[in-house]
Amino acid sequence: MSEENQPINSEEQHDFIPENQEAIDHSDSITKVTGMYKDWFLDYASYVILERAVPAIEDGFKPVQRRIMHSMKELDDGRYNKVANVIGHTMQYHPHGDASIGDAMVNIGQKDLLIDCQGNWGNILTGDGAAAPRYIEARLSKFALEVLFSPKVTEWQLSYDGRKNEPIHLPVKFPMLLAQGGEGIAVGLSTKILPHNFNELIDASIKILKGKPFTLYPDFPTAGIADVSNYNEGMRGGRVRVRAKISQLDKQTLVITQIPFSTDTSKLIDSILKANEKGKIKVKKIEDNTAAEVEILIHLYPGVSPDKMIDALYAFTDCELSVAPLGCVIENCNRPLFIGVNDMLKLSTNRTVGILKRELEIQLEELETKWHFANLEKIFIREEMYIDFKLYADKEALFEYMYKSFEPFKKVLLRDIVDEDLQKLTQIPMIRITRFDSDKADEGIAKLEAEMEEVKHHLANIIDFAIDYFTRLKEKYGKGRERLTELRNFDTIEATKVVLRNTKLYVNREEGFIGTSLKKDEYVADCSDIDDVIVFLRDGKMLVTKVDDKKFIGKDIIHIAVFDKNDKRTIYNMIYRDGKSGPSYIKRFNVSGVTRDKEYDLTQEKPGSQVLYFSANPNGEAEVITILLRQVGSVKKLKWDMDFAEIMIKGRASKGNTVTKYPIKKIELKEKGISTLRPRKIWFDDTVQRLNVDGRGELLGEFKPNDRLLIINQSGKLKTIIPELTTHFEEDMIVLEKWNSNKPISAIYYDGEKERYFIKRFLVENENKEEIFITEHEKSQLEIVSTDWKPMAEVIFAKVKGVQKENQLVNLEEFIAVKGIKALGNQLTTDKVKQINLLDPLPFEELIEEEEVSTENLDSETPSFEDIDIQLDDDGQITLSLE
Template sequence: MSEDNIDLINNNNDDSQETITKVTGMYKEWFLDYASYVILERAVPAIEDGFKPVQRRIMHSMKDLDDGRYNKVANIVGHTMQYHPHGDASIADAMVQIGQKDLLIDTQGNWGNILTGDSAAASRYIEARLSKFALDVVYNPKITEWQASYDGRRKEPVNLPVMFPLLLAQGGEGIAVGLSTKILPHNFIELIDASVKHLQGKRFTILPDFPTAGIADFTNYNDGLRGGKVRIRAKISQLDKNTLVITEIPYGTNTSSLIDSILKANDKGKIKIKKIEDNTAADVEILVHLPSGISPDKTIDALYAFTNCETSISPLGCVIEDNKPLFVGVTEMLRRSTDNTVQLLKQELEIRLGEFEEQWHFASLERIFIENRIYRDIEEEETWQGVIDAIDRGLQPHVKHLKRAVTEEDIVRLTEIRIKRISKFDIDKAQQKIDALEEQIAEVKHHLANLIDYAITYFTRLKKEYGKGRERQTEIRVFDDVDATKVVIRNTKLYVNKDEGFIGTSLRRDEYVCDCSDIDDIIVFTKEGKMMVTKVDTKTFVGKNIIHVAVFKKKDKRTIYNMIYRDGKGGSSYVKRFAVTSMTRDREYDLTNGSGNSVVLYFSANPNGEAEVVTVMLRQVGSIKKLKWDLDFADILIKGRTSKGNLVTKYSVKRIELKEKGVSTLKPRKIWFDDTVQRLNVDGRGELVGEFRGEDRILIITQSGLIKTITPEITARFDNDMIVMEKWIPKKPISAIYFDGDKERYYVKRFLVENENKIESFISDHDNSQLEIVSTDWRPMVEVVFAKERGKDRKDNLEVNLEEFIAIKGINALGNQLTKDKINQINLLDSLPYEAPKDVPVDDMEVVEEEVVSHKKEIEDSNSPSKDDKSEDSGQATLF
């Protein structure tokens, strides 16, 4: 290393010597050169044609070798190396990636499988040729800019004249030095439609479309710029009550990696499955068999929460423009690509116009030369220049209508006309040729004058010729967030040592509490009136004299705790009701008034706000007249956990006994259905399904003739062909008209749901059977429109009261035939009036804003009110 390249600054100290080396010269430049090389020549595609350099050289080599037949990939790889010494393996890999996108390369042989992750066969075994689409839109040597190859022996394109948004159609991914790119693939037809809208001056939106299909949420796509995110899910459906089937997978995964992630989640106890079958061939089919008793709906959510059945991709739009990286969104990419296509079409038209005009010019000269026998003027000339001049003099009187001057090159071409051609010259045919060229010239000029319309026609032709079979594969949907704590399998058991104050999963000799998962939080109450929430662990000290332990649910406003406590030693007793919706983990909270030696006398946890009746018994002290009375928790307002509570007595309590179990004091829970995400919710999003109490269920009917009832759980999933969802009234009949494929007749039936826990079909199993009308009204009416039969008048429409037409029968009954005549269609009319029996209210409580208000006289009041919502745990009461 020369002294010019290294500057040494020496700092001499007594104890040590510090040397600072400044890197300069070629060492400073080399890294920048290397980074630039990787960015420009390896990893990032160009915005002009959408190709990385190796891809561009592959496509150029395939055009060199193209003769309509297949070429061995190994041969193409070797030919590509003439333009740049890429490694043969990297060229083959790049070519396989292009071929698997099924757009530019017509493949033959084993090119691998993007669904299973299987790799392609060796390049000597597989073959390829350019697709018709590639030949149509990628190549035109007349408008291609060329440059010398790496060794100067050959010419290669700077950019290919691609007249299509190819980069967005194929997508692109690469990691360079200091930056990366990840452009997601988009739908072929949608890109063309967007290009046409751009040319028409209309706004457009384009979203990715993946070759592996799946379901995707593009809410945060952010136009493909940095900071965006796309969530992709596998398509999972329920095959039967113990089997799930995965038919589409997320982009970036394959069936092998997906199955591995499911098995790993099963090993960790996040989900519980019996076995997995991979039946994937041309289409994905993964069967997930569940143990009996495992909820398919919750398992689907768990697959999304804990496996690769849901993945996230962060797009990053980075391309090369003018030898510089450019960060740009997909909307701008499409605009630039479309504008570039218009300019390429213009160049193509201008070249074609020049060619037509040149042909017209020479055809006109040829006619003048032969028709006026100017070739005879050269018979006496002895020199070449004399020949040229003689022809030039002979042409002058006849060339005034030509569009350009006659050059010596034109005259030379005239001298090359053969005698045989002159002798067979047909003036009419020559004129027809000139007229045809004039029509072509006029047509090209018209296209140039109306360039945008010409470009729109061009894109429309591409869509018509190549768009078949390229419809959108990825379903666009807005996802709901899966709460992992609600769908995780309870894979371990929780134990408690109440006296010593320990909880944990390793205390197997102590009292069993419940099943839990390793991501759960546990809520604990002690006899001293203390409360704590802590993470599940093998063994945790939470405080002695534990009176209640349970899995804690965040934002749970429906679990209500009823508590009576003594304030301090010898103090008064208070009663309170409260919910615990949130808190700081591992922090101890005091639920009493804060006095020392306070103690809890009675405690219960109620998952649906139940309010029991207890008997309070006092000690015989002094002249107390009333030693025993009943206390109804329904008389107590639900307050915050910091509330002091209402006074029960100032005397010493002997004991408190449970007299009567209570019913819920909370208003029935309102359930909504959000059609956007196809899920139930309690947040008011979507359409109100109804108000539900503990045992209420939802009725579901599908277009395929299946009927079932479900509990209104937020985790429930629904089929795409669902046509009825409402609160189930057990005594309300279902009326249906269906076409029986076996008997080829329409039948009417009315029935009740007899088995609320079973999915049943209420139409026949024949392949041609189909449901026509279904109604859950009490007295439905239908209109039958008859088809016109040959030789007969059309019958008048018939109105049918289904209640009178058929009595209520079993769900498996065939029903009554509607009519023997041919039916054109059946319309559901407004139902007849009917006053349905009203539900009997559970109690006289109602929710007003956030408080639960009693119509009875309240005992006493204290501080903050609380809210109500949902819970699923069973109640638990403790007396002291």
């Protein structure tokens, strides 16, 4: 410690001197503390960063982890050691503390790579802790013994008290940091390196050595599903979204079989219970059956949609988490380095090559030393130099004699002879000299020369040698270390679409209040506390606001509903009077992007404007209305009909088309309308296993409000559903298409009870019920299924007693008539079947009914330029319409 950092001696401490007391001059003994705390803080921060929290790039270990590994190597005798003994031995190198050493050792052991564990080491799935160190045992794994240690290439330093030598870095010949991952919080910085797959790291290292491109994505020990589209090579700013694997066990039960990284089953269940208490979701009961594998059963109340609940679990609980990686490591023992996982792997691979090269060089030096002495020994004994030893009384004279004797043989040696060589020759026992076998010695030298040539070959082709090394590691230790985490792009779940409608919305139209506490007033709809509400007033004002207990909007509310900002299919039909006595206008519009709590005027903002007619149509319906005018002057036509289907849908700010310049007495609904919107195109994105209307994936068709999807699973289950974008699909789904109720479904299946193949054709009898169309025997299985009009199949028979029957072509339409879905069907064959293939169907022209396409009914009169209304809608598109 420097002099300025020495603690103040008690004799040098002084009391505070009041102003009215005579000051004593102690200037010679005062120590200034200016800057002390700054220096001390920097020293502390540096210590925490370099010696505690952040792993080294060279071997991937923090200091405590490195000392644990070194201690276990020193204690290694092939048997298990008590963890308490390892902790005590580790403290010889640094007094980390028994608890911190024990926790670090358990953390390494739970990663199942370097430590062979025995006893209760805890459970990363449930969060259960390990038993006390005196009860559990450990030893180094075979993998650790092979890749972590090489004393001859290790750099050493003194331990904290100078009594022991410890490694500065372990000569790790594997990307250990990326395989295990690591995280730590230091002073002013942190690190979070995610774990990666063992085999994928080796494959990537081989690609680096071959100069090929590679990509690395994390693989978590808890499995689960991950979206790595924003991984950013594990650097600052990247994100990995991780999800639990949730599936539907039955109509009222969900099962979680894999959990996200960085959580456990206890925390996950707690988050579900908290979301349930807050009313975000509605769960009946949770069962945790987790043991060696995760199994959490979530029981739902009747009427709760399993699909919607899965999305809600992702939106409001720890079933989906976002992990922020941050690649920070220590470089050269003295400074932090922010680096991506690709560069980490390149550095690790190059360091492995360097260590392998140094090991080969040391091995070559040792072989050359052995070869050198073996030749010296052979020459020494063959030339009988030992006979004249008695002529020399001192060591110097003897060595001078031996140097002269070896002079003729210098050319055959690899290096010069030194005193140490001669000393070893003089110490050869006489019995060994008398029993010396020259031929055996030559064999030994030849063997050494062969080994030296092999090592030289490896050094000359060090990259190929390193590739072979990584390949052997994968073959030896890679089995059972396949990828656990499924990589998949996630769709974005909107919380407002999946939140439980846990409260009710009410309105007082006359006084202008809305809220969830107005229980004596008019009920509007079920809602949640995160929903938005859209409100229209009689004066033409519109407002979108957050759900609240009680909120004043404005008097004379004409329409209120829960608002969906992405809903472009809800069309509002409106007629309004422009000002107190101005003309009336008709318009149709939708509402999408708006600013919350901003008031919008749907009229021309003239005082006295009033909405005369208003309707909200969730599927773009256009009704027919009757206009009744007041008797004014000589107006003859006081009544006529108007069809909203003739009005173009434009932006909410559009003026609209003129209805009349005269006062309107009343507007009556004459006829409810049908949707004027085109059928909605729906696609299926196989990557995320979701429906969408954004053009991603395979187009399933155009769907009207009552059109349905047909879903068939490999298990023989069948159902039809109204296509909703929140629908989840099972993994064994084999058919997904727009359902045609007139098209029969053809199937060939194996009946487990009768042990025969059957063909059946049927129509879906109950569109609202999921049904199984094969027999329910445990050995029954679906072979092929087709929704073609004239499907064809090929039957390949098994060879029986050396006889091979020719393949059979089957026209399923001719083979059997359409029957009920529960019918057994007709037997396909009695012969033993090897395989059944579905072929291209026979041609068939489907009769399509022509549909009437509604068009705008334009006025027969030729419009002038003044009659054209030009409007800019919310999407920036220009629309033209006739006034």
